[in-house]
Amino acid sequence: SQQGEEDPQALSIQEGENATMNCSYKTSINNLQWYRQNSGRGLVHLILIRSNEREKHSGRLRVTLDTSKKSSSLLITASRAADTASYFCATAEVADMRFGAGTRLTVKP
Amino acid sequence: EAGVAQSPRYKIIEKRQSVAFWCNPISGHATLYWYQQILGQGPKLLIQFQNNGVVDDSQLPKDRFSAERLKGVDSTLKIQPAKLEDSAVYLCASSLGRQETQYFGPGTRLLVL
Numbered sequence: 001s002q003q004g005e006e007d008p009q010a011l012s013i014q015e016g017e018n019a020t021m022n023c024s025y026k027t028s029i030n031n032l033q034w035y036r037q038n039s040g041r042g043l044v045h046l047i048l049i050r051s052n053e054r055e056k057h058s059g060r061l062r063v064t065l066d067t068s069k070k071s072s073s074l075l076i077t078a079s080r081a082a083d084t085a086s087y088f089c090a091t092a093e094v095a096d097m098r099f100g101a102g103t104r105l106t107v108k109p
Numbered sequence: 110e111a112g113v114a115q116s117p118r119y120k121i122i123e124k125r126q127s128v129a130f131w132c133n134p135i136s137g138h139a140t141l142y143w144y145q146q147i148l149g150q151g152p153k154l155l156i157q158f159q160n161n162g163v164v165d166d167s168q169l170p171k172d173r174f175s176a177e178r179l180k181g182v183d184s185t186l187k188i189q190p191a192k193l194e195d196s197a198v199y200l201c202a203s204s205l206g207r208q209e210t211q212y213f214g215p216g217t218r219l220l221v222l
Contacts, residue, residue, distance in 0.1 A: 031208060033210065033211075035211075041215060041216075042113075042213035042214055042215045043200070043202075043213040044213070045210045045212065088151050088152070092208035096164070096165045096208070097142070097154065097157075097208060099151040099152045099154075101151045102150075102151050
């Protein structure tokens with residue numbers, strides 16, 4: 001069964017704009033991870049945030065985690081055409097990892 | 110450092126035939142995962158190994174799917190017999206430990222006709 005649910009399912013923006021994606025989950029987690037998948041390729045890890053952390057940055061990426069609301073957000077600032085991809089959140093439950101259905105981001109040049 | 114290797118990259122078979130996929134994880138990674146990703150969906154965990162032991166295979170259709178990880182390194186995933194709905198990308202990933210960052214291979218794209 002899938003744990004995380006991303007919102008929106010699809011997002012289209014212009015180059016230079018910021019993109020925000022959200023992930024909601026249902027049970028307690030140890031950590032939450034974001035991955036990117038370019039069309040036809042494997043997933044690439046972006047960032048991991050642990051349950052005792054509230055915010056994390058990596059380059060143009062900013063991730064927040066609100067365990068009381070069971071939600072996380074991924075912000076990509078100053079987006080580029082190369083950011084066009086599907087983005088997935090994965091939640092580390094008590095035992096294992098579960099992926100959501102993803103957000104399809106399109107950045108128009 | 111070499112990444113996760115998978116083969117073959119593509120496979121076309123007819124329904125009721127058998128197929129096997131191979132995965133070589135990153136050296137030293139104790140945890141190995143097999144995922145099924147149907148077009149437009151997120152990866153679905155099929156089976157997770159910790160060294161050569163199975164941690165989670167709750168979503169593996171055991172009547173037709175099997176997997177093994179001999180000696181705690183390479184792994185194979187087999188489908189026998191294949192059904193049309195098995196058409197998907199099969200992803201292998203590895204990590205140092207459970208719930209840690211996963212490193213994915215390029216996947217095997219399976220088409221069942």
